[in-house]
Amino acid sequence: MRNVWIRQHVAALRALLVLTALTGVLYPLLVTGVAQALFPGQANGSLVEKDGKVVGSSLIGQPFTDAGGNPIRKYFQPRPSKAGDGYDPASSGASNLGPEDVVDTPARKSLLTQVCERSRAVGELEGVSGARPYCTPDGVGAVLKVFPAVGTPARAVSVNQVCPARPFVAAYQGVEVECARPGEDYAAGRTVPVRGDAKAVVPPDAVTASGSGLDPHISVAYAELQAPRVARERGLPLAEVRALIDRHTTGRSLGFMGEPVVNVLELNLTLDRG
Missing domain, CATH: 1.20.5 (Single alpha-helices involved in coiled-coils or other helix-helix interfaces)
Incomplete structure (x- = not known):
């Protein structure tokens, strides 16, 4: 044995x-x-060099912000990232929040409010309307909590607008809408997102992070939205900046999958080279 x-x-x-x-x-x-x-x-990582120094990878996005985290106006901006503090390869991932995440909590802002805030910020940066469906004018999710949860409404609260904020809508089904009082529990109410009549000018990829949080690309629509600002800041003709966008646009994978995209790092480096 x-x-x-x-x-x-x-x-x-x-x-x-x-x-x-x-x-x-x-x-x-x-x-x-x-x-x-x-x-x-x-x-070797698809590394990109500038003046003999590695400045990034064409496969991984990176922010173009100043020391205070503000967008540098002469650069095209990437899409948001939830990987660590942003574009951290060691923390690649998404927020794991879905379309049902619409109510803010004391611990964190809902995905809807994050999208609304980003849209408003992009609108201000680009000089366009940052309004979009399901967002209030002050940049939070346009969501009501209605009481009772079933039956005729007797009370309605704009749950993401904390007092003394003015509710985005005055009344809901004949009931005056209140602002949310800090510390009050609204979990028992029925959640009612309000679409409104706003039309989004800011593209979806400008306000949502990719699944990996590392996407180096933006849509052609987002690049076109930023082109006037970049041209103005650099003193370039708009047509020249748009031509550079076309040059750095990659078509659909295999000719039919996905949408055309623009590599932000490569586009910004081309602009810097003049």
Whole structure:
């Protein structure tokens, strides 16, 4: 029995060593060698240099902000990121908040309010309307809590507008709308998002983060929205900036998947090179 036990363990050890050599050494070396031979740029991180210094990767987005976190006006801005403090490859991921996340809490703002705030900020930066459906004029989610939850409304609260804010709508089904009182629990009420009649000028990718939080691209629509500001700040003809957008636009994957996109880092570096 002991000899059998020894033979089994020796065989297991041999299998471990062979598989470790194959999958842990030989296969990675083979893949790395093929990648370095055929796609050296991509294999080394698709790094982008400026004046001989690495300034980023064409595969990972990065902010173009000043020390205070404010957008630098002469640069195209990327889409928002929820990866760590923003575009952190070690914390890649999304907020995991969905379309039903519309009510703010003391601990955090809802996804809807985050979108509304971003839209308002982009509108102010670009000199356009930041209004969009389900958002109040002051940039929070346009959401009511109605009481009772079932039946004829007797009370309505603009739950994301804390007093003394003025509710975005005066009345709901004949009931005066109140501002939200700090510390009051509105969980028992029926949640009623109010669409309103606003039409969004700011594109969706300007107000929502990607699933990875690392997306280096923006939509052509978002790039076009920013073009007048960038042209004005740099003293360039608008037509020239739009031509650069076209040059840095990548078409749909395989010709039919997704939408055309613009690489923000590469576009900004081209602008810096003049």
